[in-house]
Amino acid sequence: MGATIQPTVRQETEQSNESRKKKSQDSLHEDKVDKPLVVQPTARRKTKLVVQPTARRKTKLVVQPTAKRKTKLVVQPTARQQPGQSNESRKKKSQDFQLEDKVNKTLVKQPTVRKVEQNEQSNKSRNKPLVVVAIDFGTVHSGFAYSFKGNEDNIKSAEHGGMLQEDRVPTILLLKPDKTFNSFGYNAQTDFHELSECDRSTFYYFENFKMKIYQESKIEREMVVKDISGKPLEAMTVFSIAIKHLKHEASKIVLDSILGLKETDIQWMITIPAISSDSARQFMREASTKAGIPETHLRLVLEPEAAALYSTPRIMTEAIPCGFMYILADLGGGTTDICAHKIIDGGKIQEIFRTTGETSGGSDVDDCFINMMKTLIGEKVWSEFSTTHPSACVSLVNEFRLKKKELKSQTNNIQLRMENALVHVIGGKKMNLNDIVKKSKYVRKLEYNSMDARLTINREMLEDLFKPSVDKIISKLVDVLKQCDENEMRTIILVGGYSESPYVRERIQSTFSKMRVILVDDARLAVLNGAVMMGWKPKNIIQRRSRYTYGFAVYKPFRKGIDPEQLRIYYDGDIYCDMIFQKMIEKGQIVEYGQTFISEQYETATTVEEKYKVRYVDLYRSTQKDPQYCIEEEDCSLVGTIRILPPSDGWPDMWDHDLHLIVGETEFTVKYFNLNTGQEYEAQMDFL
Structure with missing residues (x-):
């Protein structure tokens, strides 16, 4: 799903060349091609990750993911392989039961779970914003909206104050020949078409470029998008410039509205489709921070969740009862998100069925x-018309x-x-x-x-033009309804610009004739206004279903006749099974912001070699609900790795540690706690 970062590999200065050669048994499995980023503990008690930037770019990301790469069924020593070690040598070592260079957990306890409330409460008191600004960076149209503390329900759109011609404008960006900003939206259309044909060829004109990160199976920071004439430019540059413009327009009107208001008083909300892959979400986060939005003041919001927050109070005259269920279809210009929700205690929203969608709209x-x-006039004639008369086209x-x-x-x-x-x-x-x-x-x-x-x-011709997209939407709605209790699910809520088409609504209503199909007022603004509302709500207002099963790679005593022979290893005088999948979160399980899943473990180091060995924590995921091993046959893939260097005086004979898998709004954080020393290692999963 995501591409990989090639970090510089740090070599410990105190380690001699000879000792490094001896440690060449540290290896990845056969198909691992990327080295993880380095966690470098300092003398401080709690230690953050230290990033090893590549020669090509600087990054604050801290984990080396391989989002789609599979792990083959091979002997998997968790310590890393040094260059030059062959597959045959590893197999021979396993067959001869030579001492494997292991660094993972020898014994683990059952994972426990607890919710983190303290951080959420402290955030409420310390970081309460004075204004919330939401940017809906859409495939076809974009805009922003905002409201102020004390008057949270009075949401104003970008049209207020004349910052944009309408509440949303076309997502079209025009850059100058030097790749700097020229104009956006309707202004970009007008400016481009008024250029001479000679000048037009030197400018960059981008439209529908957001679809790039949903159509590409592999997303990386250096991927490019092409403008209308085919000129390439880095997608990160294009996205960040567009977001920066919307941020600038929003900041200008907000900061001019109240005396003494500062940039640090603003909470920024960026909307993303629910069908976004992990790498697409991270791409949007990085583009937003590159646009000048501070990481500490940035939240990503899933579009159907924002729309649900806006829509549910507007479909009934009274408060929505606990237990009320509905399907929400966010029909946008380029994407369709469909989710099934239930209202639970405290007005929270719980996913009944994991959000799905289509690149259709x-x-x-x-x-x-x-x-x-x-087809009517011919490709060549249309091409000549659109090229020589772009404004008319x-x-x-x-x-x-x-x-x-x-x-x-x-x-x-x-x-x-x-x-x-x-x-x-x-x-x-x-x-x-x-x-x-x-x-x-x-x-x-x-x-x-x-x-x-x-x-x-x-x-008849018009229906032919609508048919492909509407058929896809209806098919998705049918699939979601099959996963729900049809006797309890009686309401479909429509939001998004495409839902304002009478024909689309009629097709949906005729297909689901036994259900209520409701079009929310200002349906095209439901996501934008809902994102503003979400900025004032606690981060755990939404309970989601996990898209994957997540767990840590550990090893346990080998069970003959049960565990795969290929995973049998010999360590410290005993036989173990490597690459055991220790499940922390199951696919489809309800999770919410602030939950922490804890694995309590301990390790031993009884030899000099073990005491100065680098340790690793590997997080895996699987599409299966109950995988037993971190292998390709169980559809497992590596999410990320934390690399932990030994203390200056080496590891003790035995020490306890905890692994924490912490649920964020749109990503996970992994923490390693050494309970003996108090050292802490932290990493957010990196999917690019």
Whole structure:
């Protein structure tokens, strides 16, 4: 899912070359190609991670993930392999029962769980913001909204004060030839089309670029996006510049509203689709911090959860009763998120079924219209029109975007005014649009009137344009409903810009005729306004279901006839099974912000070699509910690693330690506590 960081490998200065060679038995499994970032303890009692930056970039990230890489079924010594050690030598060592260079836990106790309340309470008192600003950085449209402490429910949009022309504007970015900001939204459209053809080729014009991080199976910091003319630029640069502009506009109006207000008084909320992969979420976090939003004042918000917070109080005249269940479909321009929730004690929201979704939305209808035009007049003619007359092309597509909203049960057709530039380009090919329509496969679905240059699209053709995206949405809704108690689930809430289409709502209502289908007021703003509301709520307002099973890699006494022979190792005079999956969180399990899952363990070091050995903590995940081993056959993959250097005087003969897996809003934190020394190692999982 995510690409990997190649950190510089730190060598301990006190370790001689000869001793490092002896420790070359430290190895990863066969397919591990990346080295983890180094945790370098200092003389202080509690020690943070020290990052080993690469030669290519600097980073504050602290863990080396391989989000999709599988772990093969091989002997897995947890200490790392040094370069040059062959697979055959490792196999031979295992067969001969030579002493494996182990560093993981020898014995573990059953994991326990407790909720962390203290930090949440202290955050409430110490870091209460004076203003919450939410940025909805959408696939097709973007905007921001905000409210002030003491008047939290009075949410103002970007349109207030004239900062943006509308509450949301097109997610279009125009950069100058030197790759600096020029304009955004409608201004970017206008500025670009007013450029001369020569100047236009030197500027960068980006639209629909957010889909890049949802369409790519592999996301990395250096990935590029291409502008409308095919010029590449680093995606991180494009995203951060766009977010920085929205941040600047929001800061300007907010700071001018109240005397004495400072940037540090603002809590920033950035919305992300629930279908975002772990690496996509981290990408958005890094782009936001690069845009100037402090990490300590930044929260990522899942769009359907924000929409639920906004919508649920508005669908009933009285308070929503505990136990009320609903399906919420956030139908946006480029993505669709669908979740099933239940209201529980304290007004909290609990996931009934893990959020799912599609890269499908209102922009798919626009794409189908463009493809129809290409089929009608030919790819080359459309390409010439869009290249030589970009302003006219945008005007035609924008008019269709408005007209498509007219489609409903009583609609027979819509009419579009054909741009003179398009008619001119067609005429230059010695063709006539009227004749083209009559000779095309659309002859019964389209009609062109050359007198007023209007193209009539009948209902059948319009339904064909809507069909692919609406069918995907309905299919997802059916899948979610099957996972829920259909007798209890009787309400579907629609939010998002695409949900404001009467035709979309009619299709959904006809399919789910026994359910109530509710369109929330200002559905297009539900996510944005809900994100502001979430900024004032406790972080544990949402209870989610884990997408994976998470656990630590440990080893335990070998069970002959039960454990795989390939994982049998010999250590300290006894036979053990390596790569045992110690489950901490099960797939589908309810988790919420602040929960801490604890594994209590102890280790021993009885030889000089063991006392100065580097130790590792590996966190794995699996799509299975109850994996037994951290291997490919059980669909396990490494999430991240903490590398722990020995104390200056070596490890003691025996020491106790705890491993903590802490649930954040959108990511996990892993902590290692040495209970003998009080040292603490911490890492957030890095998926890029």
